[in-house]
Amino acid sequence: xxxxxxxxxxxxxxxxxxxxxxxxxxxxxxxxxxxxxxxxxxxxxxxxxxxxxxxxxxxxxxxxxxxxxxxxxxxxxxxxxxxxxxxxxxxxxxxxxxxxxxxxxx
Amino acid sequence: xxxxxxxxxxxxxxxxxxxxxxxxxxxxxxxxxxxxxxxxxxxxxxxxxxxxxxxxxxxxxxxxxxxxxxxxxxxxxxxxxxxxxxxxxxxxxxxxxxxxxxxxxxxxxxxxxxxxxxxxxxx
Numbered sequence: 001x002x003x004x005x006x007x008x009x010x011x012x013x014x015x016x017x018x019x020x021x022x023x024x025x026x027x028x029x030x031x032x033x034x035x036x037x038x039x040x041x042x043x044x045x046x047x048x049x050x051x052x053x054x055x056x057x058x059x060x061x062x063x064x065x066x067x068x069x070x071x072x073x074x075x076x077x078x079x080x081x082x083x084x085x086x087x088x089x090x091x092x093x094x095x096x097x098x099x100x101x102x103x104x105x106x
Numbered sequence: 107x108x109x110x111x112x113x114x115x116x117x118x119x120x121x122x123x124x125x126x127x128x129x130x131x132x133x134x135x136x137x138x139x140x141x142x143x144x145x146x147x148x149x150x151x152x153x154x155x156x157x158x159x160x161x162x163x164x165x166x167x168x169x170x171x172x173x174x175x176x177x178x179x180x181x182x183x184x185x186x187x188x189x190x191x192x193x194x195x196x197x198x199x200x201x202x203x204x205x206x207x208x209x210x211x212x213x214x215x216x217x218x219x220x221x222x223x224x225x226x227x228x229x
Contacts, residue, residue, distance in 0.1 A: 001168070033215040035152075042201055042222050043152065048215040086152055090212045093165045095142070095154035 002091035004098035018074040022087030032070035108133040110220035124189040128202030145198040
């Protein structure tokens with residue numbers, strides 16, 4: 001079965017750029033979505049189709065996808081961005097989620 | 107604004123069937139989109155269970171397929187999940203969510219989620 005691998009944790013200082021990776025075999029040939037989940041809340045879509053931001057998502061969130069790696073980048077990270085982030089892709093007609101990355105804003 | 111709300115028993119006994127319903131407001135299920143179920147064991151990541159279209163066509167996670175039944179009731183604007191023969195490893199927060207129905211499957215994404223409901227499997 002298809003797998004997506006994320007680092008368990010990433011730390012960033014306020015105002016700096018955070019990058020969260022998601023790796024999978026030929027992931028660049030698929031589309032990646034990213035979800036933010038804060039404690040006690042449901043996931044929220046922040047990036048879809050590799051690079052697109054839903055309405056209401058700040059411009060500091062951006063995405064890329066090439067080769068075997070998709071990347072979520074948060075520029076000028078704020079304390080409110082501290083959360084778990086999950087990547088997601090499709091393998092045929094099956095939804096696959098990455099294991100999640102806890103972003104800590106120190 | 108699309109809203110989804112899960113409901114169902116919070117406690118299910120081992121070997122029994124877990125049953126949940128997701129009520130949708132702010133959008134008619136009959137108008138399109140897929141409607142899915144995702145779960146999250148305590149302290150762990152997300153696992154997709156399956157999805158259903160307005161027509162009733164479904165597709166499921168192969169690892170759960172034999173135990174999963176997803177159905178839709180357009181007259182009540184809701185859809186449901188049944189997971190049979192549950193064990194403790196099925197303990198999780200269960201979310202319902204909407205995902206797009208692009209012709210190209212790979213471009214689909216989950217755009218609205220319910221708040222989730224915790225289901226504990228225990229005797």
